[in-house]
Amino acid sequence: MSDGKSTTWDANLYLKFADHRMRPALDLMGRLDPANGARPGHAIYDLGCGAGNISRILAERFPEAPVVGIDSSEEMLAKARSQTVDARVTFQKGDLAHFQPDLPPGILYSNAAYHWLDGHIDMFPGLLKLLPSGGQLAIQMPRNHEAPSHASMKQAAEAGPWRDKLARVRPIAPVLEPARYYDALKPLCSDLEVWETIYQQPLTGKDPVAQYTSSTGLRPYLELLQEPERTDFYNAYAALLAKAYPTRPDGITLFPFRRLFIVARRA
Numbered sequence: 001m002s003d004g005k006s007t008t009w010d011a012n013l014y015l016k017f018a019d020h021r022m023r024p025a026l027d028l029m030g031r032l033d034p035a036n037g038a039r040p041g042h043a044i045y046d047l048g049c050g051a052g053n054i055s056r057i058l059a060e061r062f063p064e065a066p067v068v069g070i071d072s073s074e075e076m077l078a079k080a081r082s083q084t085v086d087a088r089v090t091f092q093k094g095d096l097a098h099f100q101p102d103l104p105p106g107i108l109y110s111n112a113a114y115h116w117l118d119g120h121i122d123m124f125p126g127l128l129k130l131l132p133s134g135g136q137l138a139i140q141m142p143r144n145h146e147a148p149s150h151a152s153m154k155q156a157a158e159a160g161p162w163r164d165k166l167a168r169v170r171p172i173a174p175v176l177e178p179a180r181y182y183d184a185l186k187p188l189c190s191d192l193e194v195w196e197t198i199y200q201q202p203l204t205g206k207d208p209v210a211q212y213t214s215s216t217g218l219r220p221y222l223e224l225l226q227e228p229e230r231t232d233f234y235n236a237y238a239a240l241l242a243k244a245y246p247t248r249p250d251g252i253t254l255f256p257f258r259r260l261f262i263v264a265r266r267a
C-alpha cells in the first residue's frame, strides 16, 4: 500500500500545497554543485518527480543537461507532461525500487518520494554507484511520522467502526535516524552532508493540516473507505489535529514539519 503504485495520486490536491512542499525541494537543490550539470552526456534524474514542478526548475538551474523525471503514477506523469514545454525535460514511467537510468546520470535528485519505499536505505548505496566520481545524489524525505499529524492517523483509525478495514493500512516506511543514512553512504562518498530542518509551515483554511496530509500520508487510509464512513473517519482525524495544531488569532495554523536531507558526492 505504501509503495505509491497501487494507489492513485491526486495531483491537484498535492499541488494545493505546492509552495510549502517546494521550499525543501529548493533547499535541497541549493546544495547541488552547478558544475555537475555541465558534464557532457550526463543527465539529471528527478526520481519520484510527481507533477514535474521540480524537474522544470532543475532544468532551469542546469541549462546544459537533459532532465528525466521518473514516476510510477500515470496521473502525476500526465500532469507533468501537460505542464512542461521544455523539450529537454522528459518524463518516464518507472518504479524507483528498480531504477535503471537510460542515460548516464550526473545527478540523482529525489524530493519527497523514497519514504514511500520499504527498505529505501538499502537502495541508496546502489544509487550512488550509478554515478561517476564527483556525481551527486540528493534526497529529501519527510521525517514527521512521530508528530501528531501522522500519529493521529493511527489513533483515528483505531477509534471507530472502520478499525478492522483500516488495520490493513501499512504504515509509511519510517525514515530512519539521520546517522543511519550517513553510515550507509559514507564509505562511497568523497563528501556527505546529512541534515534536518523543521519548517514552521503557516497554513490557512478549514482543517488545514488534515487537508495537507490528505494527498500524502492519509491517502492510503481514505482509499480503503467508502462514503459516508470515509468522511466520518476524516472528521475524526481532523478533530484530533484541531487540538494538536490550534488556529492562531491571526487565522494561521502553524504546522511544524521535520524533513531529512542527504547530499552525497560519489568518491
Ligand SMILES: C[S@@+](CC[C@H](N)C(=O)[O-])C[C@H]1O[C@@H](n2cnc3c(N)ncnc32)[C@H](O)[C@@H]1O
Pocket: 003, 004, 005, 009, 021, 025, 047, 048, 049, 050, 051, 052, 053, 054, 070, 071, 072, 073, 076, 094, 095, 096, 097, 110, 111, 112, 113, 116, 117, 216
Ligand atoms: C509526495 S510526491 C513528490 C513529487 C515531487 N518529487 C515533488 O516534490 O513535487 C511523491 C511521488 O513519488 C511517487 N512514487 C511513490 N512511490 C514510487 C515508486 N515506487 N516509484 C516511482 N515513483 C513513486 C508518487 O507517484 C509521487 O508522485
